[in-house]
Structure formats: structure tokens, C-alpha cells
Amino acid sequence: MARGTNLEQTREFNRRVVLDVLRRTPYASRTEIAQRTRLSLSAVSSLVDTLVRDGWVAPLGRRATARGQPPIDFALADRGAFGVGVALDRDHAAATLVDLSGRVLGERHTTLDDPSTAEATACVADLAHALLQELPPTDRRRVTGLGVGVPGIVDGLGRVLRMVRLPAWEGHDLVEAFGRATGLATVVTNDAIAAAVGESSYGAARAADTFFYVLFALGLGSSLVMQGHPYRGLWGVTGRLGHIPVDSSGPICAACGGRGCLSLYASVEALADRLRARGAVPDGSLARQLAAIATRFAAGEPVVDAWIDDAARALARGLVVLENLLDPDAFVFDGRMPREVLSALVRRTEERYLAERRTPTGERRLRLLVGERGRNAVAFGAATVPLYTATAADLALLP
Numbered sequence: 001m002a003r004g005t006n007l008e009q010t011r012e013f014n015r016r017v018v019l020d021v022l023r024r025t026p027y028a029s030r031t032e033i034a035q036r037t038r039l040s041l042s043a044v045s046s047l048v049d050t051l052v053r054d055g056w057v058a059p060l061g062r063r064a065t066a067r068g069q070p071p072i073d074f075a076l077a078d079r080g081a082f083g084v085g086v087a088l089d090r091d092h093a094a095a096t097l098v099d100l101s102g103r104v105l106g107e108r109h110t111t112l113d114d115p116s117t118a119e120a121t122a123c124v125a126d127l128a129h130a131l132l133q134e135l136p137p138t139d140r141r142r143v144t145g146l147g148v149g150v151p152g153i154v155d156g157l158g159r160v161l162r163m164v165r166l167p168a169w170e171g172h173d174l175v176e177a178f179g180r181a182t183g184l185a186t187v188v189t190n191d192a193i194a195a196a197v198g199e200s201s202y203g204a205a206r207a208a209d210t211f212f213y214v215l216f217a218l219g220l221g222s223s224l225v226m227q228g229h230p231y232r233g234l235w236g237v238t239g240r241l242g243h244i245p246v247d248s249s250g251p252i253c254a255a256c257g258g259r260g261c262l263s264l265y266a267s268v269e270a271l272a273d274r275l276r277a278r279g280a281v282p283d284g285s286l287a288r289q290l291a292a293i294a295t296r297f298a299a300g301e302p303v304v305d306a307w308i309d310d311a312a313r314a315l316a317r318g319l320v321v322l323e324n325l326l327d328p329d330a331f332v333f334d335g336r337m338p339r340e341v342l343s344a345l346v347r348r349t350e351e352r353y354l355a356e357r358r359t360p361t362g363e364r365r366l367r368l369l370v371g372e373r374g375r376n377a378v379a380f381g382a383a384t385v386p387l388y389t390a391t392a393a394d395l396a397l398l399p
């Protein structure tokens with residue numbers, strides 16, 4: 001639906017347009033910002049002056065150029081704002097404190113065991129409190145909020161609609177619970193959406209306008225960033241990649257009822273199950289199993305290699321659908337899968353894809369990237385969600 005703006009909203013929107021450019025580039029001059037935003041140079045200069053005065057943007061000094069008057073570059077100010085992020089799953093919580101320039105100022109990890117919402121709330125409050133202690137009081141006033149990434153479907157207000165791994169959470173209002181426990185403005189989103197916001201703002205996909213994000217959490221999550229903004233979809237979860245059918249004679253998926261879903265082949269759980277069945281990893285926590293998997297892979301364990309082959313075949317089938325539907329600038333893969341295994345899986349997926357078909361332009365290369373955050377992908381992304389909410393040029397986010 002089209003939405004108009006009033007005069008005061010127009011100035012706020014244009015302020016965000018400038019911040020949005022700087023969020024997605026390391027630095028830019030006033031002239032470059034004007035060119036990219038199609039605002040007049042005088043409007044950009046006025047907006048940049050205000051942003052510098054308010055501490056959101058910092059001048060970097062004059063660029064070294066060969067001739068003429070070199071332009072002054074501007075960037076998001078390191079300590080202009082801060083975001084706290086928490087990733088929650090059935091077995092694990094991770095938390096990150098990030099500043100406006102994308103620097104990680106603190107990280108925490110803790111184990112969970114099928115937590116109730118009350119236990120999760122206490123955990124979120126403890127982690128957020130511990131990270132905030134790392135900021136001097138003057139900086140604490142510039143914390144824009146708390147982002148929490150969860151492995152399920154959350155409506156726009158933060159109520160859990162569906163959470164297969166933590167079904168007792170369904171129907172709970174997590175925004176209210178986490179916000180009250182921490183005193184922070186809180187956004188709760190699907191974990192793959194949170195992780196993609198982090199990659200879009202500060203990561204491997206910063207230059208990509210539209211990309212598809214594939215998250216190896218316990219299962220296989222995904223999300224879509226379109227023209228710099230996360231696409232929420234009707235249910236707040238886009239591209240349930242893990243439930244694309246890739247094998248019509250495969251087993252029934254307990255989560256969705258379909259047959260031969262991709263997550264049954266290409267996910268952290270699928271890998272751990274395969275190795276456990278062969279006695280190649282210990283019982284116990286998934287974190288221990290992941291560490292064992294990384295060791296096995298480094299030692300050239302053929303069971304891991306055979307799994308990568310099968311998973312790559314399944315993943316390539318899923319990517320065919322997405323490539324043909326969306327034609328994104330890139331696919332980004334990240335999450336809790338050990339990095340070496342993930343890199344090998346991504347390489348083999350590309351080989352598998354290209355062995356059977358060409359890309360739309362006939363190029364012999366897919367645009368597959370491995371993200372920069374690994375097991376901190378969701379916590380980092382969640383911390384960038386309140387920063388995104390405060391700076392993104394999206395009419396829906398205007399106050």
C-alpha cells in the first residue's frame with residue numbers, strides 16, 4: 001500500500017536516506033551522498049551537519065586525491081549508537097554488543113536446555129546486562145535497543161506464531177517479556193532475518209542490493225534482503241528454504257508434513273545425525289558434536305565428505321528454484337556449521353549446480369558467499385536490528 005509523508009516526516013526520512021548510504025558503504029563525501037540519494041547538495045550538507053552535531057556521523061578528513069580540492073569523507077560514527085543482540089535457540093544463547101560502525105564491543109555465550117520463556121527471559125536480561133556494563137554511562141544513553149533472533153515465526157509485534165523447536169513458546173509475547181526485563185526497546189525477529197540484516201549492513205553482502213541468506217542454525221533457515229531492506233513476508237519469515245522439497249521419495253518432514261525437505265539433507269542436525277549414526281561423534285550437546293565434526297573434517301573423515309556430497313546435491317536443487325525465481329545479487333551462507341565444512345559445502349554446491357546447468361546469463365559461476373560471522377551470525381545480526389531500525393530509509397520505520 002502506498003504511504004505518504006508529512007513535512008516533518010520528510011526531513012526524518014531524508015536524514016535516514018543519508019544514514020542508509022553510510023550504513024552500506026565504508027565512507028562517502030557529500031557530493032557522493034547527493035549523487036546516490038538524488039538529494040540536492042545543499043540539502044545533504046545541512047543533513048550531514050546535523051548528523052555530525054548529533055554524533056551519528058563523523059568526518060574522516062580530506063581524501064588524498066591527485067588534484068583539485070579533495071572532498072571530506074564522512075562515515076557512521078563509531079560510538080554514535082549501540083545495539084545489543086541476543087540469539088536464542090533450544091540449546092544455546094549468544095549475545096553481542098555492536099556499535100554504529102559495526103564493531104563488536106563484547107560477546108557472551110551460554111548453554112540452554114529446552115528453556116521456558118521465563119528462563120529465556122532471565123537469560124536475555126543477564127546477557128544484556130553483562131554487555132551494557134562494558135559501556136561507560138555516557139555511551140549507555142546511546143543504546144538504541146535490543147534485538148533478539150529466534151528460530152521460529154514471530155509476528156510484527158513479537159508474538160510467537162510457530163516455534164517447532166520450542167513449541168511451549170507459541171503464543172507468548174516475547175517483546176513485552178524481554179523489553180520489561182531489560183528496560184530496552186526490543187525487536188524480536190526470525191533468526192535468519194536478523195542475521196541477514198547484519199550481513200547487509202556490515203558484512204559480506206554490504207554491496208549487494210538483493211541477496212538470499214541461508215542460515216545453518218540447528219535447522220536450515222533463510223531470508224531475503226531486497227534493495228537493502230529485509231523482506232518480511234506475510235508471516236514474518238521469508239524463504240523457508242529448509243522446506244523446499246528436493247527428494248520426492250525422501251522421508252516425511254516432522255516440521256511441515258512434506259516429503260524430502262531440504263533441511264533433512266543439508267542442515268547441522270542432518271550432519272550430526274549422520275555422524276552419530278556411524279558413531280563418529282559423541283552423544284551430548286550439539287556444541288560438542290560440532291567441535292568433533294570440525295576435527296573429523298580436518299582429519300579427512302570420509303563420512304563428513306560423503307555428507308557434504310549429498311548435502312551439496314540437495315542444496316543445489318534448492319538453489320535452482322531460488323536463482324530462477326529471484327535472480328539475487330548473491331547467496332550468503334553462514335551460521336553454526338563449522339566454517340571449513342561450510343566453505344567446502346558451498347564450493348561443492350556450486351560445482352554440483354554448474355555440472356547440471358548454467359546460470360541465466362550462461363556464466364560459469366554462481367554468486368555464493370560465506371558470511372563473516374560464523375556461530376555469532378544471529379547475535380551480531382540481532383544487535384544490528386535496532387541500529388537498522390533507527391537508521392534505515394524505510395517509510396514503515398518512521399516514527
Ligand SMILES: [Zn+2]
Nearest residue numbers: 243253256261
Ligand atoms: Zn519440511
